[in-house]
Amino acid sequence: MEEIFSAYNLSQNQLDVELFGNGLINKTWRIKNSHDDYILQKINHTVFKHPEAIAANVRMLADYLANAYPDFLFIRPIKTTTNEEIVHIHGKGYFRLCHYVRQSHTINAVEKKEQAYEAAKKFGQFTKLLSGFPIDKLRVTLPDFHNLSLRYQQFTEALENGNKERIQQSKELINFITKNKKIVETYEHILHNPAFKLRVTHHDTKISNVLFDKNDKGLCVIDLDTVMAGYFISDVGDMIRTYLSPVDEEEKDFSKIKIREEYFAAIWKGYMSEMSNELSTEEKNHFIYAGKFMIYMQAIRFLADYLNNDVYYGAKYKDQNFVRAGNQVMLLRRLMENEASLQRLIEGK
Known part of the structure; x- marks a missing residue:
């Protein structure tokens, strides 16, 4: 993951990495260091042939909501050091990094x-x-x-x-x-x-x-x-x-x-x-x-x-x-x- 983390100016030896969730399409990890938590996802480009289209959509929606509804919680990807929303690693695929929302959780099946x-x-x-x-x-x-x-x-x-x-x-x-x-x-x-x-x-x-x-x-x-x-x-x-x-x-x-x-x-x-x-x-x-x-x-x-x-x-x-x-x-x-x-x-x- 060193190449991915370097794109975000993160040092791999200061991070804990663990698989996260049970998604069927994209692979997900939770990344932790002493002061922040992140979610890293690998976009399945066999399913999503054009990951750049996803990045463009999310960017436009995030900009619109930030302007129209600044208090609305919308998780947008963290930009790389070159101002990109996704990282492409040749031969490995497409990745994006977001902040982890602390004290949050997901539910796999509706029980109530x-x-x-x-x-x-x-x-x-x-x-x-x-x-x-x-x-x-x-x-x-x-x-x-x-x-x-x-x-x-x-x-x-x-x-x-x-x-x-x-x-x-x-x-x-x-x-x-x-x-x-x-x-x-x-x-x-x-x-x-x-x-x-x-x-x-x-x-x-x-x-x-x-x-x-x-x-x-x-x-x-x-x-x-x-x-x-x-x-x-x-x-x-x-x-x-x-x-x-x-x-x-x-x-x-x-x-x-x-x-x-x-x-x-x-x-x-x-x-x-x-x-x-x-x-x-x-x-x-x-x-x-x-x-x-x-x-x-x-x-x-x-x-x-x-x-x-x-x-x-x-x-x-x-x-x-x-x-x-x-x-x-x-x-x-x-x-x-x-x-x-x-x-x-x-x-x-």
Whole structure:
């Protein structure tokens, strides 16, 4: 790490370095010395082909917020001695260094409805405060990341060209996905509906992307690699997908998958506490749809990868992506079964 630290004028022999967190995409370390703590991240440039686009986005957002909302906590990278936000080490990759927020912590799984509320509020606040940011200036860091039309096309291509034995095995899942193609059609309607606005969108609203204080109050959102122009359904949908069930997408026992309605209510209240005046009536009417959108898309992605012999996600055991797809289909079934009840929660009935 000597070459990285020298770019920040830090002396390696005065630093303690330890691996930090359990992120799947970027590798992270906590760096300590006698008077400061840092977070060092290696950007996965296999996933993010243009790390400089991430750096440009974060720089523009940081400058905007510092000017418009100077008290808002936004973690921007520390600049190198040559005034850069990222360090490129030839043959090693791209790295960035940030200050560690002391007395903060992250949560890997939502265990209390209050945590869901705080996270939803923070993601909503992030988008609201950036409502005046010129959206056309944001660069695309992951092309077509939440393009459901493209994901469905990739799914149909997998049905045509994929592993025939796996296609036969997956018939029940395939039938459910094709039967619910209306979710794709609704997405395509949104793209052409002026009531739906492109905004600064995080696109990865799992609970671990929020920093909490010692009292589990939200401090700020982190991991801004996927921040791009997008629709609110991406952020709300990912919260619904990852907060409502007590088990995650790796759970093999589908009987454990359920919809915790009080957690849905917390997402609605937290997000709307910030975004109520930002969203149109039609957008608000698609709040539950946001969950269907994200869960359906993730089911498609897992199943298409399974049919294509696990070329994208890989598999740690046989049929892992088949299990993941089935898990997400079950979660979508549960959400659809509870839709009327969730709508009553929104309406306060």
